[in-house]
Amino acid sequence: MAQSLSTQAQSPETEAKQWHSICPVTMIAPNTGVNALVDTEQVAIFRVGETDEVYAVSNFDPFSQAFVMSRGIVGDRQGVLKVAAPIYKQNFNLKTGECLDDATVKLTAYPARVVDGQVQISA
Numbered sequence: 001m002a003q004s005l006s007t008q009a010q011s012p013e014t015e016a017k018q019w020h021s022i023c024p025v026t027m028i029a030p031n032t033g034v035n036a037l038v039d040t041e042q043v044a045i046f047r048v049g050e051t052d053e054v055y056a057v058s059n060f061d062p063f064s065q066a067f068v069m070s071r072g073i074v075g076d077r078q079g080v081l082k083v084a085a086p087i088y089k090q091n092f093n094l095k096t097g098e099c100l101d102d103a104t105v106k107l108t109a110y111p112a113r114v115v116d117g118q119v120q121i122s123a
């Protein structure tokens with residue numbers, strides 16, 4: 001617990017949730033992903049179509065045990081936005097990271113947004 005309000009702004013918890021600017025959204029081809037190192041985490045960031053709608057999940061694919069999720073392809077399954085893992089093709093809910101093919105598996109999902117044309121990730 002922080003001892004006073006004045007020290008709280010510098011607490012690790014506060015810093016861990018800051019927004020990180022990654023790249024211009026136009027650098028991400030529609031319906032594809034990029035890999036970014038956010039502090040020590042590899043994060044896969046996806047752009048939906050030619051829009052400012054972006055989502056971020058862990059770049060680590062638990063099925064192939066490799067950092068490849070950013071090479072997945074964005075699509076939808078019955079209205080649920082998803083990304084297909086590039087190696088064994090499992091599908092993950094882009095918004096929550098949940099695997100649509102195996103309920104026991106979930107990727108970490110990170111808040112993502114576009115501000116002034118820049119992709120930002122909270123991590």
Ligand code: FES
Nearest residue numbers: 020021037038039
């Ligand atoms: S401050 Fe750590 S990656 Fe942005």
